[in-house]
Structure formats: structure tokens, C-alpha cells
Amino acid sequence: GAVVSQHPSWVICKSGTSVKIECRSLDFQATTMFWYRQFPKQSLMLMATSNEGSKATYEQGVEKDKFLINHASLTLSTLTVTSAHPEDSSFYICSARLAGGGETQYFGPGTRLLVL
């Protein structure tokens, strides 16, 4: 149980285009989802916390107009990287927390983004 999927698993795009990444909780409902970014050989950095039906809370230094987050249902959150640039190339990982609380986050397999 507690499986989280991400789509796509990898994406290559041209500079200036927008890319949407989906995060789904497959067998549970998640009121809260988290988006992380991971650079090579580094730890995960939290970008934003996404709550179903409300605006996402962004961490300091993360541009909310560049990284658009939508959490329209209890099983789906999306991250859109707008006007992507090569420096946005990274590994993006989402996680989901069970509805009703609970401290454990379940992580997706990640999406590797390469901006040319």
C-alpha cells in the first residue's frame, strides 16, 4: 500500500517551454503533497507543500510564479515548470501524506527534467 506515482519519469524540453509533472497517490487519499528538488549527489530540498483545495506554500527562495503547483484532488498534484531554463534541469520528487494526518510521507519515483 501507499504507492505514489509520477509522470513522466523523464522529460527533455527546449528552453522557454513549460513542463507539467504529475504526482498521484494510487491507493490512498492525500490531503498534503510535497514537492522536492534534488541536484546530483545532493539531498532533497523541499520546494513547496501542496494542500488539496488550497494554495501551495512555497519555501523561501522558490519562485511560485515559475513553479506552479495545483492540488485539485485528493490523489493528484501537479508541478508545472514555466518557461524552463537549463538551470531548472534537476530531479523532481513528490511525496504524499495520508489524509487524516500521519507523519509518514510516501515518495514517488521522481521525474528527471533536462532543459536544453
Add this chain to the structure above:
Amino acid sequence: AQSVTQPDIHITVSEGASLELRCNYSYGATPYLFWYVQSPGQGLQLLLKYFSGDTLVQGIKGFEAEFKRSQSSFNLRKPSVHWSDAAEYFCAVSKGDDKIIFGKGTRLHILP
């Protein structure tokens, strides 16, 4: 502010040998503690977690961790490692219903 320190960036052990990965945290109260494992190019898998109760926690894949409040530590152990254990290991802390703070990770290498 909460923080997590994993002092070893790389650890190399022989297959079949025992393993201990260190983790120290900084937090004002008893935190929620986690160990996650990440294989190359993959997401994170939860190995084990500590919230309260018995300070020795058993996890998946034969891993265990011990919470020591006096040392602010939550070290991960395994009595006998397998080649498939080679991966990146992250210690993490949270206040509970809040965001998780990750350590920088320890990369485990296994010698045949």
C-alpha cells in the same frame, strides 16, 4: 531550527560485514525520525521510522535504528549487508504533521 547531520558522505563495507550509518539531529523536543533509502535514479523508500515508545526500531530489509535522546542520534544498523544494499541513505526529521528535513545523505558502497 531543526537540522540533521550525517557525518559520513561515503561508507564502504564488505559484503556480509556489519553496517552502521550515523545520524545526529538538532531539535528542541522529541522529533519524528526517519531513514530513507534511494537507489540511483529512483525515489525514496522508507526503511523505518521512530515516533515514540521502544527506542530500537525494526525496519524493512533487515535494518534497525536506535534512538538515543542523550546523544541526539538515530543511527541505522544492519548486521550483514548485501550487495543490493548499495544506495544512498537519508536520515530525516520532522515535528510530526509538518515538513521533513533531510540530511545530506550517506552513499553506501559494498565490496564483493
